[in-house]
Structure formats: C-alpha cells, structure tokens
Amino acid sequence: MEHGGGALSCTGTSLMNKSETPAELLVRKLERTAELSGRQRDALGQLEAVRVSVDAHTDIVREGDRPTSVTLLLEGFCCRYKLVTDGKRQITSFHIPGDLPDLPALFLSVADHNLCSLVPSQLAMIAHAAMLSLFHEQPRLAHLFWRDTLIDAAVFREWMVGIGRRAAFTRVAHLFCELVVRMQAVGLSSDYSVELPLTQTDIADALGLSTVHVNRTLQEIRSAGLIKLSRGRLVVLNWEGLCDAGEFEQSYLHRQRAKAV
C-alpha cells in the first residue's frame, strides 16, 4: 500500500528541520527528558551516521540478522513484528521518527524479530562501534539510551495487557491514544490529528485481532463519535472520550523527566 508519498511530512509540523543532522535529532530527543552537558552534546554531535532511504514495506532487519549498526528513524513509520509458524503475524511495536527500534541489537547480537518500514522512510545508520565508543566516553549517555529501551519494554507490557485482557474496542482506542501522544511528543501533531499510515491489517496484527473484526470495531468507534479515520489520517474528535474508551493512562510512557544521574 502506498499512502501518498511523504505521508508524514504533510502534517505541517515535520519532525526534522531539513538541515538537521541525525546527531542533532538525537540531542533534541534526549533533551526532552534530560539535561545534557555541553560535552555530552558535543560527543553526540560527533556521531557519524549514514543516511539511508527505504521504500515502504521493506524489511530493514530480519530475524536472525546480526546488525552492526543501530537504526535511527528520521522520517517515516516502522514496525517490529514476528511471524508464527502458520504464517500469522504479531506486530510488537510501531516506531516513529526519533525512535531507535533496533537499539537492543547493540547488546543482543542476533535479532529476534523483524523491523520493517510501513511507508517510504529515512533512516540514519550509526555503527555499533560508534555507539559503544560514545558510551565509553560519556557513560551517562548510555544511561539515557538505556532508559529509552526501558520505555520500549514498558510499552510492550502495556500492549500485553491490552491483548491479553482488554476487549477489541478498548484495544483499538488505546492504540490510537498511545500513537497520538507519542507523535505529539515529537512534534508530529499539535492538535489531535495525526498521519497514520496503518492498514486495518496492520492494526489487527498489532492488537491480536482479525482484520474483519478491526474493521467492525473501527466503525463502532467512528459511530461513537470518537474519531475520524480515513486515507491514512486519524482525527480524534473526542480526546477525553477516546482515553476513557481505551482505558488509556499515559504514565507507562514515562514522559516525565528522568532522574538526574
């Protein structure tokens, strides 16, 4: 599926100033939750990154791979997923610009899941060696990236709760809440409207549902007056209502400031 090239760039507030380097993006990202010293900023600034463009629906990392660099998503939308023997797919996370979806591979050499673009995306590849020497120089930065992977895990836990214990309606609403909050945090939406390049099958595979049931559930959510969703754009009509419906409590996203360490 093509979602009208450059889907994410037409939200008005684009994440990246076109002149910004990947390193600058990382600085900006980390500074959302922690103060950086000048030294730390400098060290980040010296990170070398290779820019890569990928088409939509392209595997960036495959299960079994041994990546040698970390992927920073600059622009676009990705997901991680696993396949089950009978061909079923479970999406374990969605990723938006500023995310480092395969940071875990820095310490877990063999990837245990796939990483794939959902729309044409811009990546920055940073060599593992460069990351490790950055951490060597500035151990505190390691802690900030570590924190990032911990938030990742917190999101996994929350998804598990949804898949295991919440009804379809709630699950879908919850997912939308999460994505809106995360996208707002990186400036991909000021109002409650986001570019969301997900097919109903993607949503189904993320929430452990069938496509047909997602379709019906979306109709319910729409007719409850909570959202509009069409052609890759999600508009939340009633934020409070959607949060209630989704039992959405954003504390698990740990958006508050990190402890000073």
Next chain:
Amino acid sequence: MEHGGGALSCTGTSLMNKSETPAELLVRKLERTAELSGRQRDALGQLEAVRVSVDAHTDIVREGDRPTSVTLLLEGFCCRYKLVTDGKRQITSFHIPGDLPDLPALFLSVADHNLCSLVPSQLAMIAHAAMLSLFHEQPRLAHLFWRDTLIDAAVFREWMVGIGRRAAFTRVAHLFCELVVRMQAVGLSSDYSVELPLTQTDIADALGLSTVHVNRTLQEIRSAGLIKLSRGRLVVLNWEGLCDAGEFEQSYLHRQRAKAV
C-alpha cells in the same frame, strides 16, 4: 495458597549456596554470559545488599511506587502484573532466582506495574545509589545489566506473540518450555522437572486465558503425554514434543554469550 513451605529448595540443586552473598550470586549470573575482569568482580563484591524475606503473595513493588533500591531475587518465585479497570489481571513476567525484576525502576522512577511474590521468597535489596556508583566505576557492568533488561523485553515480545497469535494449547506449552529452560539455566532443574508454584489462575492471567480454559488445556497437554503437573511440580515427559507443541524456539532468550564490549 501455600505450596508446601520452601517449595523451591527441594529441587536438590538449590540456586544459592547458603553461604553465598548476593554479590556473589550476581557475579555468577553475569558470568554465565560474559567474562568479568577481576576489577569488575571486586566492584560487584563491594555491593551492599540488605536481605529481606517476604511471605507468599506479597506485593514488593506497587504501581506508582518510586523504588529507591533494586530487588535481586535470591530464592523463591515472583511475578509482575498489571490490573485492568474491571479487575482483570495480566501477568507480564515470571521471575526466578537471579532475576532483577525491578531493575527498570533505576531509570524509570515511577513503577508502572506491580511486583509480587508467589511463594515465600528471599530478596536482596541494593540501593539505586549503589548500583549507579557501580556503573560509574565500571561502565561495562552497566552494559551487562542493560543486556539483562533487553532480554526481559525480548521475553515480553515473545509473550505478546503468544497471547496475540497462538492457540491456548500452544501458549501453555510454550510457557512451560520457557520456564524449564530458564530454571535449568540457573540450576533449578537438571532434568526436565521443576518446582512450579503457579496456580491455574496465575497461568491464565499470564497467558490471557480464563482459569477454566487453562484447566481444560492442561488436561489436554497431560493426556497428550507431554507433561505431568500436580502440587506445584511440573515434569516434562516429552521435551521434544512439548517444544513442538509450544512452537518453542529458545533464541529469544538470548542465552548465547554476549558480544565482548
């Protein structure tokens, strides 16, 4: 539920030599996946830990808490869980001796889930400050603990796949495989028999099933000749068969040696 006091200590191979300190346990744990230098061992050896005993079914950390120390499970069995508005529970992980179930709180100040003992357990509490200064002294140790939290996350992903995309029978079999492998790794089972202090309700809440259905599924697994399970003891009668039934591929546990960093 009491499962006959000291359930885990009667497996013959107990994890802890009674004389072993928590720090020594950590050394042993980390050395399963990485080489430690003498300095690193020393630094770990100087960690101060407070031993704590807790009864069965006691919350050790609650959602919303701001723990100031990290819990090392010395003996016993714990789980992390979240509650949903209507009272449903989702268990997100089980923990065995050697695990540090609330290590994430070191960088995520507010706990987003509960940690609770399933049997009477022995804990060692290590102050966050002590962990941080350990990492300051020996940054490489931070990477090893980081790796540990990444494996945690890998397990979450695998559970998500199970809950979202596998049938009940497969899910239960998979859980048993995982627990057996993990317990073997820490010496809590040499054969394919483990002390497993889980009620059917616990299993249900971990797998996103109802207790009744778990009961029926267990009967199926038993009558397929794969396991025996009663009074807190799981005996695998056909390991190959159980792995097949559970579609269990242990790569996600990342038991292979860490990259030298």
Next chain:
DNA sequence: CGCCTATTTGATCTGATTCAAACAATGTGG
C-alpha cells in the same frame, strides 16, 4: 481504463468465556 490493494458486508462457526456448582487438597484452631 484496469489492476491491485484496502475496506466493507454478510453468513457461519468456534475457541474461549462465563456462570454455577461440586470436589479435592491444604492449613488452622479448638
């Protein structure tokens, strides 16, 4: 226009839940 992919609708089926009650095991206090 025609192809391909996504969405939608309808009909049917089923794995799993829920409710309710009996049964078994373990622990407790008199």
Next chain:
DNA sequence: CCACATTGTTTGAATCAGATCAAATAGGCG
C-alpha cells in the same frame, strides 16, 4: 486429631466475542 475454612481444581452447560470464509465495493495508481 478432627471439623472447618480457605483456596485451588475440576466438570457441565450456556453463551459470546471474535475468527473464518467468501464475496462485493471502493480507492489509488500506472
């Protein structure tokens, strides 16, 4: 040491949320 309370397991029956199968419709693109 037994009676009772508590907690966990098992069984049966009814129901349902969500899956599956199949086919029609709608959008976007070359």
